[in-house]
Amino acid sequence: MTRTDWNPVLRAELDAPYFADLRAFVAAERAASTVYPPPALEFAALHRTPYKAVKVVIVGQDPYHGPGQAEGLCFSVPDGVAIPPSLRNILAELRDDLGVPPARSGSLHHWADQGVLLLNSTLTVRAGAAGSHVGRGWERFTDAVLGAVDRSSERVVFVLWGAAARRKRSLVTGAAHVVIESAHPSPLSAHNGFLGSRPFSRVNEALVAAGRAPVEWAPPMSSSGGT
Numbered sequence: 001m002t003r004t005d006w007n008p009v010l011r012a013e014l015d016a017p018y019f020a021d022l023r024a025f026v027a028a029e030r031a032a033s034t035v036y037p038p039p040a041l042e043f044a045a046l047h048r049t050p051y052k053a054v055k056v057v058i059v060g061q062d063p064y065h066g067p068g069q070a071e072g073l074c075f076s077v078p079d080g081v082a083i084p085p086s087l088r089n090i091l092a093e094l095r096d097d098l099g100v101p102p103a104r105s106g107s108l109h110h111w112a113d114q115g116v117l118l119l120n121s122t123l124t125v126r127a128g129a130a131g132s133h134v135g136r137g138w139e140r141f142t143d144a145v146l147g148a149v150d151r152s153s154e155r156v157v158f159v160l161w162g163a164a165a166r167r168k169r170s171l172v173t174g175a176a177h178v179v180i181e182s183a184h185p186s187p188l189s190a191h192n193g194f195l196g197s198r199p200f201s202r203v204n205e206a207l208v209a210a211g212r213a214p215v216e217w218a219p220p221m222s223s224s225g226g227t
Contacts (some may be wrong), residue, residue, distance in 0.1 A: 002048055003031065004046055004050060004051070004121075004209070005043065005050050005051045005052055006046045006051045006145075006148075008145060008146065009051050009148045010141075010148065011143050012144075013144045014140045014142070015055055016078045018137050019097070019137065020143065022099065022136055022137030022138065022141070024030065024137075025136050025137070026042075026124050026133070027132075029124070029133070030047060031124060032090060033124065033126055033127065034058075034126070034127035035124050035126055035127065035133075036063050036064065036065060036066075036069070036070035036124070036125055036127060036153065037063055037070035037071055037072045041070070041071050041072035041199070042072060042123050042124060043072065043123070043181065044071060044072025044073055045072055045073050045074070045117055045118050045119050045120070045125040046117075046145070047072075048072075048073065048109065048118075049112045049113075049114065049115060049116065049146065051116070051149075052119075053115040053117040053214075054113075054115055054117045054149050054152070054155070055116070055155070055156055055157065055207060055212050056111075056115060056116040056156065056157045056159065056215060056217075057077070057113075057116075057117045057119060057146065057149055057156060057157070057158045057183065058116060058117070058118050058119070058159045058161070059074070059119055059120075059146075059158070059159070059160055059161070059165040059168055060072060060074025060118065060120040060165070061119065061120060061122065061131075061164050061165070062072075062120055062121065062122035062123075062124075062125045062130065062131060062133065062163075063120055063122070063123070063124065063125045064084060064125075064127060064129075064133065064202065065071060065125045065126070065127055065128055065130050065132075067127070068081050068109065069074025069081055069084065071107075071124070072123070073108055073112055073118035074091060074113075074118045074119060074120045075087050075108060075118065075185075076107055076108035076109070076112075076118060077106035077107065078095055078106075078107060079105045079106075079107050080105075081106060082106075082149070083103075083105075083106040084106070085186065085187045086184070086185045086186045086187070086190075087106050089186070089190045089194065089195065090184040090185045091103055091189065092195070093185070093194065093195055093197070093198075093199070093200070094200055094217055096195070096196070097198045097199070097200045097201050097202055098200050098217045098218075099219060100217060100219075103219045105113065105219060107219075110216070110219055110220060111215065111217065114215050114216060115215070116215060117145075117149065119142055119145060119146070121135075121139055121142050121164065121165075121168075122138040122139065122141070122142070122143075123138050123142070124138070126211050127135075128135065137138075137227070143168070143171060146158075146168060146171045146172070147171055149172050150171060150172055150173055151174070152174065152176075152177075153174075154176065154210070154212065155176045155177060155178065155206065155209075155210035155212060156174070156176075156177050156178075157173050157179075157180060157203045157206045157207060158177060158178070158179045158180070159180050159199055160179060160180070160181045160182075161181075161182055161183070161184045161185055161194060161199075162185075162186070162189065162218060163184070164182060165181075165184075166181050167179070176205040176210065179200050180202050180203065180206075182194050182196075182197040182199065183197075195217055200215075200217050203215060204217075
């Protein structure tokens, strides 16, 4: 992992035997098949959002497994890539919650740059095989990331969408923190509690109540449907 302010925080994990085994597994997978995201983006969530800047965490599952989609930030896709269904529902809820017009781009870089940690539970996946790297060690590492954020004395808002993310609820123990939970934004579950849950305004209300700056959820104008 490229050196960031996460390195000292996660040093014990990076030096642990399981992490060396995980890195060997991912290297072997990359040698044998296509793995997403590309190596330089495996830790993009930690590189893009420094430890000391985190004020919101959104927990995803594993990366998109289609060509050109995964960029190391949960739910985000690069500019020019078709917006996947779950992200379309996220952006629809953003519109209904805060009146943000639909974006042309599925990039969520502007969230990550404001302290929104977009963390998948598993950081790699074999092309075309969802969940193929589950249970190989990534979950232990990303749980350690969540545990490190939980130790922050400042308020952090944890956003848990869907059953897999909601199982992380027990990792949030800090009295200052707020947890927002709902169904997953997938088309299979979005109408069962995600749509209408108003997570974006609720996050900002919790941040402002603790004296932290709210997130500007709207994308840059060049990426939105506006002019």
